[in-house]
Amino acid sequence: MNDDATGKEHVIEARGLTMRFGNKTVHENLDFDISRGEVVAIVGGSGSGKSTLLREMTMLQRPTAGSIRLFGQPVDALNERQRMVLRQRIGVLFQNGALFGGETVLENIATPLQEHTRLDRLLIEELSAIKLRLSGLAIEDGLLYPNQLSGGMRKRAALARAMALDPELLFLDEPTSGLDPISADALDELVLQLKASLGPTIVLVTHDMDSLWRVADRVMLLGHGRLLAVGSMTELAGSRDPLVARFFSGPRGRAALAAAGAS
Numbered sequence: 001m002n003d004d005a006t007g008k009e010h011v012i013e014a015r016g017l018t019m020r021f022g023n024k025t026v027h028e029n030l031d032f033d034i035s036r037g038e039v040v041a042i043v044g045g046s047g048s049g050k051s052t053l054l055r056e057m058t059m060l061q062r063p064t065a066g067s068i069r070l071f072g073q074p075v076d077a078l079n080e081r082q083r084m085v086l087r088q089r090i091g092v093l094f095q096n097g098a099l100f101g102g103e104t105v106l107e108n109i110a111t112p113l114q115e116h117t118r119l120d121r122l123l124i125e126e127l128s129a130i131k132l133r134l135s136g137l138a139i140e141d142g143l144l145y146p147n148q149l150s151g152g153m154r155k156r157a158a159l160a161r162a163m164a165l166d167p168e169l170l171f172l173d174e175p176t177s178g179l180d181p182i183s184a185d186a187l188d189e190l191v192l193q194l195k196a197s198l199g200p201t202i203v204l205v206t207h208d209m210d211s212l213w214r215v216a217d218r219v220m221l222l223g224h225g226r227l228l229a230v231g232s233m234t235e236l237a238g239s240r241d242p243l244v245a246r247f248f249s250g251p252r253g254r255a256a257l258a259a260a261g262a263s
Helices: 050-057 080-087 105-116 121-134 139-143 151-162 181-198 209-215 233-237 242-248 251-262
Strands: 010-021 024-035 039-044 065-070 090-093 169-173 201-205 218-223 226-231
Touching: 010 050, 010 201, 024 050, 024 201, 024 226, 039 050, 039 209, 050 065, 050 169, 050 201, 090 151, 105 121, 105 139, 105 151, 121 139, 121 151, 151 169, 151 181, 181 201, 181 209, 201 209, 218 233, 218 242, 226 233, 226 242, 233 242
Parallel strands: 039 201, 039 218, 090 169, 169 201
Antiparallel strands: 010 024, 010 065, 218 226
């Protein structure tokens, strides 16, 4: 596992990453590293391949060409058993939450523990309750079913399930999508609390400019099938590259910048 210039180990290493669907190239020859403990956001316009890249990194989709290493292990060289072991070090919050509608919130959180550990029922229930509280939900919320939750509560419940196995690497797909500003702010704060208390490496796909300023250490901008820019929000917001400036200097970008400067 290689280290970056600061001496931090790389949790994700991508080289020459290419994805094509028929004649359509989603992205080509992407090279990037993500270091342990970072919060890295992936952004880009519609159709830029953000979610596709996330699926490649979470081993849900094989790239057409190139390689991905997770925790120093070449994903393509692993057999299914080895990939399953690796998946247990990863948590994923899907865009729509993907909670099981026929299970309560606590039962949803318990599912990964039941499938991937040999813990007894009482310990699983206790750990599920801890993750529930860690997500900011109350114990009584854990007895509800997904259709009884608000949008913000569903996101928190899904995050609690993603954290069930104490993952070292956490993927968040549009975590604030569809939330009102207050709920979105609260979820951003929760991500920062998780980073401070548990220290996972976090990769999020988002279009929320406010979230980028609040939680991201670095941002990766995808467009035209390639990686257009990588850097902090301060660096990217001040970029003179026309493609980068167009994305971050629009009305939403300017409003988020003003809000970040005022906070």
